[in-house]
Amino acid sequence: MTIGNDIDDAINQLSNGDMMNLSTIKTFADTAYGLAIATGIIARGLFRSPHPMTTEQRLATLPRIGLPVAAPVTIHWDDHQIPFIEADSDDDLAVALGVVHAHLRLGQIEVMRRLAFGRVAEMIGPLGIEIDRSLRLMDFGRAVPEIIAGLPETTRRWADGFVRGLNHHLAHAPALPHEFSLLGLKPEPWTLTDLFTLTRLSSADISWLVWVRLLRTRARMAPREWRQLWPRLLTGGSPCTFAATTGDIAEQALAASTRSGSNSSAVAANRSITGAPMIASDPHLPLGLPNPWLIAAVKSPSIHAAGLMMPGLPFIALGRNRTIAWGGTSLHAQGSDLFDISRLPPDDFAERTEIIRVRGAGRRALKLRESPLGPVVSDGALLKNPYPTALRWIGHRPSDEIGAMLAVAKAENWEMFRSALGGFAVSGLNMVFAGSEGRIAHCMAAHLPRRPAEYPTDLVLSPEAVKNWDDIVAGRDLPTRIDPPDGFVASANERPPRSDFPLGFFFAPNDRAQRLAVLLGGAGKLATDDLKRLQQDVLAPGVLPLRDLLLHRLPHRKRSAGQHRLIETLRQWDGSYDHRQSGSLAFEILLAETVAALGGSSRIKPYQTVWMAQSLLTEDLLETNPEILAHAIEQALAPASRRLSRLGSWGGVHRIRLQHFLGRLPLLGRRYRLADFPADGGNNTVHKTGHSVSSGRHTVSFGSCARHISDLADLDANQFVLLGGQDGWLGSANFADQVELWRRGGYITVPLRPETARTRFRHKTVLQPASAPITQTPEPPA
Incomplete structure (x- = not known):
């Protein structure tokens, strides 16, 4: 006991x-x-500190004997532990991918598995009980039994093989990751239910991250103030910082899992120097270690591709095969609604009890309520509301995203690609396509309720609005762009073209999309080096009108040397957020100090829930009495100039701190912090590094975390890099070995030709089937 x-x-x-x-x-x-x-x-x-391990030592720990494969599978590894997997069958490839994911990211995957099922208290004790309640109310696995029952045979075999690979590694690895001992994790065999529930967690609706903050804001505000604010927020966007200022594990889990940002562009053949299309993608997610992506190349009879994968999910999310390439960004589609169920009779509610294990405190019973409109999520802390509120989510309906992305990896042309995405429901994506025949395109992959064209009058809807869910629209019926005359397509989470019903309500401003259009536009031909510069671009011309407003309202009078320096720095600033620049620092601290002088701190919080914070602040400042605004800027100038003199440049306050999630622990945390360096970029730059409106030092929590570029003229012209490293094993030489490469704008070439991989990837692992004679010793790294 x-x-x-x-x-x-x-x-x-x-x-x-x-x-x-x-x-x-x-x-x-x-x-x-x-x-x-x-x-x-x-x-x-x-x-129990993790011990340093070389790449060779890490690869030697991978179980090679007795695999559930029909024939030997060869894995070639480069010095960053990026694998090129060669398998004689698709089934064997799926098993090998499961082994590779477990080898590289088992600790990360196992923590996410427990988050998906609301099992945080097992890891951290009683402080996780209410987190588990919130996560279980979201009910990520609700549709999983129906999903599994209806799986096509191809998807089932693929998913089953991946699970068998995970389980083989879990059962036969000579040691388990550091997270197991520290968090009290016990090895548990994976099932298809686990896999598809984890997939649903990764499909969390981006709207939830907005609702978490807005429900709190709504509860604090007077009804009249909220009615004035709500329409303005609907013209805003998605959270710019996500978990930047929260310690809530459940909220951080949603932020880490949600496909929330990104840029993706495709260049047509006639605009490419090589005469073939190119693609460039850089996803945006919360920053941390291990990186939320891993890089892999694979070859089997029907799949021959390279790209970025999310740990624990058996498909290439961004990448290329022999004939096509694909990228994606969050559509910011609203695949969910919240409903006011306070007027429903008590008999309409059902209650179930779930028993959870609590580390160090036995077991607890959680009572979870269900309504006809969905789970009563307001009973949890995450989406707490003063009155009962239900969630309806597309993810609670069966769909097959794994099968859809598996078909994408096999697609040979636009028609096959478009067809493959028909069954992709959650979470909604913009998909960018490039084909070796020269075609480029943009489409949407989502299933959405056909809502009325007008904006909703509140965050929480009346029960009558559930009728909108009687008609679900699939991606094949949403707008598509094919072979535009300007020779490129680009997506950056901006508001999509008008359709006969709203796809969502929270979108990014057009700054990144407009900047991509400038960099990709024109009549000149482009090379991969141009795409590299694009992915690292930190110019934000869209902020200059707000800069001009501040300067225009500034009273003309004699200034101190420091104040004069700030004003001149602002006047000469071109909108660059290079970490060495002082103009971006001058702008951000003067803006923050001005808003503070106006008493706007209470308004900043809801503004920063959406990506349009600067746009909304600009509106406020334009509507402010000029004399009052001038006085506020005058008050702000002195502290802002002192900060500018002390801090010097944007990188002096805008920092990236890369750390394992255990780095949040007091005392112990510092040993899990790997890097702290000045960050380029800002909220609305192509190279995105999200931040709050702040005049002080802050840490970037969200932004660009991986990059991919492919030129379809050459099977081997595929370049990737992670902000971090490929290996999630604490102490591994490859845990954060790509950080300096990332900072200097470098990339790692990942070939598609097997003969190239055999030559360039100098480490080799052969996975032997269980039927093979076990008379040999494990093969050491080459």
């Missing part, structure tokens, strides 16, 4: 106290135990 059980028994025996007292005592006990468990994790970490 645990200490937690003893305390629970004692609490239950308190017969004289009322329920409020019992609840208070139990909450206090949970907090105390939670802190004790956290202290235990820290103490354990102090004595």
Whole structure:
């Protein structure tokens, strides 16, 4: 019996106290135990530091014997542990991919598996109980039984092979990742249910991240203020910083899983120096280690591709095969709605009880409510609301995203690519296409309810609005662009073209899309070096009108040398967010200090829930009485000039700190922090590094984290780089070895030709089938 059980028994025996007292005592006990468990994790970490391992040592730990494959599978690895997998069958390739994902990212995948099922308390103790309640109310696995029952045979075999690969590594690896011992994880065999539930977590609706913040804002504001703010936020966008200012694990999990940002562009053959189309993609996600992506190349009878994969998901999300290339960005589609169910009769609600394990505190029962309109998510802390609120989500309906992306990897032309995406439902994506025959295109992959054309009047809808869900529109019926005359397509989460119903309500401003159009436009031909410069571009001309407004309203009077320097720096600034520039720093700190002088701190929070923060602030400043604004800028100038003199450049305040999620732990955290360096870019630059409106030092939590460029003229002309490293094993030489390459604008070439990989990738692993004679010793790295 645990200490937690003893305390629970004692609490239950308190017969004289009322329920409020019992609840208070139990909450206090949970907090105390939670802190004790956290202290235990820290103490354990102090004595169990991960040991350094070379690439050769890491590869030697990969189980090679007795694999559930029909024939030997060869994996060639480069010095960054990027694999090129050669298999004689698709089934064997799926198994090998499962082994590779487990070898590289098992700790990361296992933590995400537990998040998908609401099992955080198993890892961190009582402090995770309410997190688990929120995650279980989202019910990521609701549609999974129906999904599995309806899987096409091809998808089922592929998914089953991937799971068998994961399980083989889990059962036979000589050691388990550091996260297992620190978080108390126990090896558990994977099932198809686990895989598809994890896939659903990765498909979380981007709207939820907006709702988390807006529900809190709405609860704090007077009804009249909210009615004025809500329409303005609808013209805004998506969160620019996501988990930048929150310690909520559930919110961080959603942010980490949501396909929330990105740029992707395709260049037509007639605009390419090589005479073949090119593609460039750089996804945007929360920054951390391990990186949210891994790089892989594969070859089997029907799949021959290279690209970026999300750990634990058995498909290439961004990449190319022999004849096509594809990229994607978040559509920012709203595949969910919240409904006010406060007027529903009590008999309409059902309740279920789920038992969770709590580290160090036994088991707890969670009561979860269900309504006819969906789970009552307001019962959890994540989407808490003063009155009962239900969630309806496309992800609660069956669909086959794994099968869709598997078909994309096999597609040979635009028609096959477009057809493959027909079954892709969540979360909504802009998909960018390039084909070796010269065609480029942009389409949407999503299933969405056909809502009315007008904006909703509130964040939470009346139950009558559920009728919009009677008609679900598939991606094949959404707008498409094919072979545009200007020779390129580009996507950057901007508001899509008008359609007969709204695809969503929270989009990014047009700044990145417009900048991409400038960089890709014109009559000249482009090379891959141009695409590299594009991915690293940090110019934001869209902020200059706001700069001009601040300068125009600034009173003309005699200034100190520091104030004069700030004003002149602003006047000469071209909108560059290069970390060495002082103009971007001058602009950001003067803006922040001006808003503070206007007493706008209460308004900044809801603005920063959406990507249009600067646009909304510009509107406010334009509507402010000129004399009041001038006085505020005057007040802001002195502290802003002092900060500029002290901090010097944008990189002095705008920082990237790369760390494992364990880096958040007190005392112990510093050993999991790998890098801290000045960051280029900003909220609205192509090379995105999200930040809040702030005049002080801050850490980038969201932005560009991987890059891919392919030229379809050459099977081997595929270049990738991660902000971090390929290997998620703490202590590995490849845990963060690409950081300096990223910072200097370098890329890693990943070939598609097997003969090239055999020559350039100097490490080799052969996975032997279980039927092979086990008389040999594991093959050492070449």
